[in-house]
Amino acid sequence: MPRQLLVVHHSRTGSTARLADAAIEGARDPEAGDVLVRALSPLDAAPDDVLAADALLLATPENFGYMSGAMKHFFDSVYYPCLEHTQGKPWALIVKAGNDGRGALGAIERIVTGLRWRLVAEPIVVVGEVEADHLARCRELGLTLAAGVDAGLF
Numbered sequence: 004m005p006r007q008l009l010v011v012h013h014s015r016t017g018s019t020a021r022l023a024d025a026a027i028e029g030a031r032d033p034e035a036g037d038v039l040v041r042a043l044s045p046l047d048a049a050p051d052d053v054l055a056a057d058a059l060l061l062a063t064p065e066n067f068g069y070m071s072g073a074m075k076h077f078f079d080s081v082y083y084p085c086l087e088h089t090q091g092k093p094w095a096l097i098v099k100a101g102n103d104g105r106g107a108l109g110a111i112e113r114i115v116t117g118l119r120w121r122l123v124a125e126p127i128v129v130v131g132e133v134e135a136d137h138l139a140r141c142r143e144l145g146l147t148l149a150a151g152v153d154a155g156l157f
């Protein structure tokens with residue numbers, strides 16, 4: 004059974020999806036090794052998906068100074084079922100914002116502090132239009148995470 008990277012991402016108008024897709028593409032690069040990369044909507048991801056993952060990548064827009072409602076639903080769904088079983092889980096984050104991003108970033112960091120997951124890469128916060136270098140950074144993040152999972156680094 005290959006080790007698993009779970010990407011939970013949500014997008015209303017497509018920007019976060021572009022960033023998440025770049026990360027998924029990087030994670031699926033053969034250079035990353037033999038890692039199963041699963042991509043789920045936060046509306047579908049369940050506690051068992053989190054429990055089965057060796058690492059998580061979350062991607063959300065900032066809406067009204069917070070993570071998207073769908074990502075909030077994800078945390079509402081998984082928090083207590085995972086709380087005692089996922090401490091130390093490696094995770095990383097992509098936030099797509101129009102002009103800020105700090106609200107979503109801080110809200111997610113607070114929740115994940117409660118879960119005691121382990122941040123293994125600097126969060127990527129993209130403000131404004133998605134540019135080629137943002138996509139490249141997200142691709143690199145996906146590749147790095149998957150390679151780390153494959154190598155058992157985390």
Ligand SMILES: Cc1cc2nc3c(=O)[nH]c(=O)nc-3n(C[C@H](O)[C@H](O)[C@H](O)COP(=O)(O)O)c2cc1C
Nearest residue numbers: 014015016017018019064066067068100101102103
């Ligand atoms: C209802 C709504 C609320 C928003 N609130 C914020 C906000 O609080 N801070 C911010 O920086 N951008 C905000 N934005 C801009 C979005 O974060 C931005 O358009 C983002 O690219 C949307 O991502 P998506 O294309 O993946 O849906 C908001 C957009 C919408 C539609």
